[in-house]
Amino acid sequence: MKLTCKQQDLAKGLSIVSHAVSTRTTLPILSHILVATEGDAVRLSATNLEIGITCRVPANVKEEGTTTVPARLFTDFVNSLPPAGVDLALQPESQSLKVSGQRSQATIRGMDPSEFPSIPAAEGSETPVILDAKELREMIAQTTFAAATDDARPVFTGVLARVHGGELIFAAADSFRLAVRRTALPGEAADGDVLIPARTLGELAKILPAEGVVRMVVTPNRNQVLFEAEVDDVRLVSNLISGQFPNFEAIVPKGAATRATLDATQFRQAAKTASLFARDSANIVKLKVDAGENDGMTPGIITLQATAEEVGDATTTVDAAVDGKGLEIIFNVKYLTDVLGVIDTPEVALELNLPSQPGVVKPIGDLHDKYTYVIMPMHSTR
Amino acid sequence: MQTIVGHMEARRRLARAVASGQVSHAYLFTGPESIGKTALALDFARLLECERPDLTTGDPCGECSSCRTIAHSNHPDVTLVEAAEGKRLLGVDTVREVAHLANLTPSAGRWRIFIIPAAEAMTPNTVNALLKTLEEPPPGVVLMLTSAEPETLLPTLISRCQSVPLQPLSAAEVTRALIERWGMDATAAHELAVLANGRIGWAVRAMEHPEMREERRQQLAQMLTLTAASRDERIRAAAALAADGDTARRALELWTLWWRDVTLAACGATHLTSEGAPRAEAERQGRALGPQRAEAFLRALLAAKVALDTNANPRLTFEVLLLDLPHLAAAPGRR
Numbered sequence: 001m002k003l004t005c006k007q008q009d010l011a012k013g014l015s016i017v018s019h020a021v022s023t024r025t026t027l028p029i030l031s032h033i034l035v036a037t038e039g040d041a042v043r044l045s046a047t048n049l050e051i052g053i054t055c056r057v058p059a060n061v062k063e064e065g066t067t068t069v070p071a072r073l074f075t076d077f078v079n080s081l082p083p084a085g086v087d088l089a090l091q092p093e094s095q096s097l098k099v100s101g102q103r104s105q106a107t108i109r110g111m112d113p114s115e116f117p118s119i120p121a122a123e124g125s126e127t128p129v130i131l132d133a134k135e136l137r138e139m140i141a142q143t144t145f146a147a148a149t150d151d152a153r154p155v156f157t158g159v160l161a162r163v164h165g166g167e168l169i170f171a172a173a174d175s176f177r178l179a180v181r182r183t184a185l186p187g188e189a190a191d192g193d194v195l196i197p198a199r200t201l202g203e204l205a206k207i208l209p210a211e212g213v214v215r216m217v218v219t220p221n222r223n224q225v226l227f228e229a230e231v232d233d234v235r236l237v238s239n240l241i242s243g244q245f246p247n248f249e250a251i252v253p254k255g256a257a258t259r260a261t262l263d264a265t266q267f268r269q270a271a272k273t274a275s276l277f278a279r280d281s282a283n284i285v286k287l288k289v290d291a292g293e294n295d296g297m298t299p300g301i302i303t304l305q306a307t308a309e310e311v312g313d314a315t316t317t318v319d320a321a322v323d324g325k326g327l328e329i330i331f332n333v334k335y336l337t338d339v340l341g342v343i344d345t346p347e348v349a350l351e352l353n354l355p356s357q358p359g360v361v362k363p364i365g366d367l368h369d370k371y372t373y374v375i376m377p378m379h380s381t382r
Numbered sequence: 383m384q385t386i387v388g389h390m391e392a393r394r395r396l397a398r399a400v401a402s403g404q405v406s407h408a409y410l411f412t413g414p415e416s417i418g419k420t421a422l423a424l425d426f427a428r429l430l431e432c433e434r435p436d437l438t439t440g441d442p443c444g445e446c447s448s449c450r451t452i453a454h455s456n457h458p459d460v461t462l463v464e465a466a467e468g469k470r471l472l473g474v475d476t477v478r479e480v481a482h483l484a485n486l487t488p489s490a491g492r493w494r495i496f497i498i499p500a501a502e503a504m505t506p507n508t509v510n511a512l513l514k515t516l517e518e519p520p521p522g523v524v525l526m527l528t529s530a531e532p533e534t535l536l537p538t539l540i541s542r543c544q545s546v547p548l549q550p551l552s553a554a555e556v557t558r559a560l561i562e563r564w565g566m567d568a569t570a571a572h573e574l575a576v577l578a579n580g581r582i583g584w585a586v587r588a589m590e591h592p593e594m595r596e597e598r599r600q601q602l603a604q605m606l607t608l609t610a611a612s613r614d615e616r617i618r619a620a621a622a623l624a625a626d627g628d629t630a631r632r633a634l635e636l637w638t639l640w641w642r643d644v645t646l647a648a649c650g651a652t653h654l655t656s657e658g659a660p661r662a663e664a665e666r667q668g669r670a671l672g673p674q675r676a677e678a679f680l681r682a683l684l685a686a687k688v689a690l691d692t693n694a695n696p697r698l699t700f701e702v703l704l705l706d707l708p709h710l711a712a713a714p715g716r717r
C-alpha cells in the first residue's frame with residue numbers, strides 16, 4: 001500500500017469510524033482500524049461486537065494494499081498532524097504502516113487484516129429501503145428515546161423497524177410509553193421486521209451526513225442490518241436483537257373523547273416548569289383539561305400542576321382548543337418533556353379518553369399522520 | 383490442524399450433539415485445574431462455528447476463517463469471558479455485558495458463544511446477572527462454563543447446564559503429546575508427565591519454566607515427608623508456604639491431587655489413582671489411615687482452599703491445616 005491523502009479528510013474519516021471502536025473488548029483485532037485501498041480512495045473500518053462502521057476517504061493511490069492499525073494510536077497521531085498531505089506506506093513483511101505528515105512520521109505495527117470481521121455492503125441486495133438522511137435522523141430522534149436502557153426486557157432496548165405496505169415504521173417502547181414514526185417509501189421494498197438496538201441508531205444519527213440518500217438493507221441471514229449513505233460512502237452495520245417486539249398497534253388508542261390542540265412552545269415550557277417541582281415526587285404532574293365554553297369567548301385551558309413535598313408547588317396554564325369534555329389525568333412529566341423535545345411543529349395535539357387510559361401526543365401539520373406517542377397515565381397517590 | 387490433547391470421549395459426545403442438531407444452550411466442563419477444560423470449550427466453539435467441520439471425528443477444519451479467527455481470539459461471536467486485569471473474581475459488569483451481547487444476533491457465524499472459565503470465581507451477584515441468560519437463552523446462544531470446583535457452584539447454575547465431566551489425562555497421553563507436539567525427548571517428557579499429574583496445561587507451562595518443575599519436585603518431596611514430620615517442623619513448613627500466596631495455592635492444589643489418590647487408595651480404588659505421583663506411597667498412606675481419616679483431610683484441604691480464596695490469613699490457614707495432617711511413621715527408606 002502506498003497512498004497520499006489529506007490530513008483533514010483522514011481525520012474526518014477516523015472520527016466517523018471511531019464510533020465503532022471497541023472500548024472494552026477482549027478481541028485484539030477490534031481495537032484496530034482496517035485500512036484498505038479501494039479505487040481512488042482509502043476505506044477505513046472499525047467494529048465492536050455490536051456495530052461496524054466504515055467510510056471512504058479520497059486518496060491518491062499509488063499501490064494497493066490492506067492492513068490494520070491500532071485505532072487510538074493512529075487516530076491520535078493523525079489528529080496531531082497539521083492540515084496537509086499525509087503519506088501512508090505499508091511494509092508488508094512487518095505489517096507496519098509508515099505514516100508521514102508534514103513534519104513528523106511514525107511507523108505503526110498492524111495485525112493480519114484477513115482476521116478483521118467483514119462489513120457487508122448493500123450492493124447486490126435485491127430491494128434496499130431508500131431513505132432520506134435528514135428524515136432518517138428525525139425518525140431516530142423521535143423514537144430511540146422511548147426505548148428502555150436496561151436489559152431487563154431486551155426487546156425494549158431495541159427499535160422495531162418494520163417495512164409494510166410501502167411504509168417504513170420505527171417503533172420503540174418501554175413499559176410506560178410508545179413512540180411510533182412512519183414514512184412512505186418511494187420504491188418497492190420487501191415487507192419484514194427487524195429489531196435494531198436503540199444504541200446503534202443513536203450512533204447512526206451521529207455519523208449520518210446532513211443530507212442525501214441512505215439505503216437500509218437486512219443481510220440475507222437476517223442477522224444484521226446495514227445503513228449505507230451515499231455521501232462519503234459511510235456504512236454502519238449492526239447486529240439485531242433476538243426476540244419478538246410486542247404488537248404495538250394494539251396499544252395505540254383508537255379514538256379520543258377529548259382532543260386538545262396546544263401551542264408546542266408553551267406546552268414545552270409549561271412541562272419544563274412543572275418538571276422542576278415534580279423532581280422529588282416521582283415526576284408526577286397533574287394535567288387538568290378545561291374544555292371552556294362553546295360561546296367563542298371562553299377558550300379551553302390546560303393546567304399543569306406539580307407539587308414538591310416540603311418545598312412548594314407550581315401551576316402553569318396553557319391555552320388550548322379543546323374538543324370534547326374536560327378531565328384530569330396524571331403523567332410522568334419526564335415522558336412529556338421527552339416527546340415535546342423531539343417535535344418541532346408549531347402546534348401539538350393531546351388526545352385523551354379516561355384518566356386511567358393512555359394519552360396520545362401528536363404533532364399537527366404534515367407530520368400528524370407520521371408520528372404517534374402513547375403515554376400511560378400514573379395512578380393518583382392521594 | 384492440531385486438535386486438543388485427549389478427552390476423546392467428551393469430544394465425540396459433543397460432535398454427536400452438533401451432528402444431530404441437539405446443541406444445548408449451556409455446558410459445564412468440570413475437572414481438575416489445567417487439564418484442558420477451556421481448551422476443550424474453545425475446540426467445541428471451533429466445531430460449532432467451523433464452515434467445514436468433520437462431524438464424524440468432531441474435528442473442525444482448521445482452515446476456514448472461523449477456525450483461524452477463533453484460534454487467534456479474533457472471532458466476533460466467540461467471547462472468552464475473563465475477570466478484569468488484576469482481579470480474581472469475575473465482575474458483575476462483565477457478566478452484564480455478556481447478558482447484553484447474548485441478546486444480539488451473531489455477526490459472522492451461526493452461534494454466539496461465551497466461554498466462562500473458572501465459573502466458581504463468580505459472586506452470587508454475578509451469577510444472578512447470568513441466570514436470566516441461562517434460564518431464557520436467546521436463540522443461537524451457547525454458554526460454556528468450566529470449573530475445577532463444581533461442588534461450590536450454585537445448584538441453580540448447575541441444573542441449567544449440561545455437564546461434561548473431564549478426567550486428568552493419563553501420564554501416557556501427556557507424555558505422547560509432549561513428544562509429538564512439543565518435540566521433547568522421551569525421558570524428559572515422561573519425567574514432566576509424572577510431575578504434571580495428568581494436567582497437560584501445567585506440563586506445557588512448566589516446559590518453558592524450569593523453576594515450576596523444581597518447585598513441584600520439592601513440594602512433592604515435602605508432601606511425602608510431612609506426615610512423618612514433628613509439630614515444630616510442620617509449623618516451620620506452614621510459615622514458609624504461607625510467605626507467598628501463589629506458591630501456597632499451588633502447594634494446596636498438589637496436596638489435593640495427592641490426597642485424592644491417598645483417599646482412593648484407602649478405599650481400595652487403586653485403579654483410579656493417577657499415575658503421576660508415586661503410587662506405592664499413596665497406597666501405603668491410604669492403607670495406614672483408612673478411608674475416613676483420608677477423606678477428612680481431603681475435606682480440610684478443600685476448606686483451606688475456600689478460606690484462602692476468601693482472603694483468610696494464609697499462615698493461620700496453613701498452620702491449622704498442617705496440624706490437622708494425620709501423623710504417620712515415615713516409609714521405610716525415607717527421611
Ligand SMILES: [Zn+2]
Pocket residue numbers: 431432433434435442443444445446447448449
Ligand atoms: Zn473451519
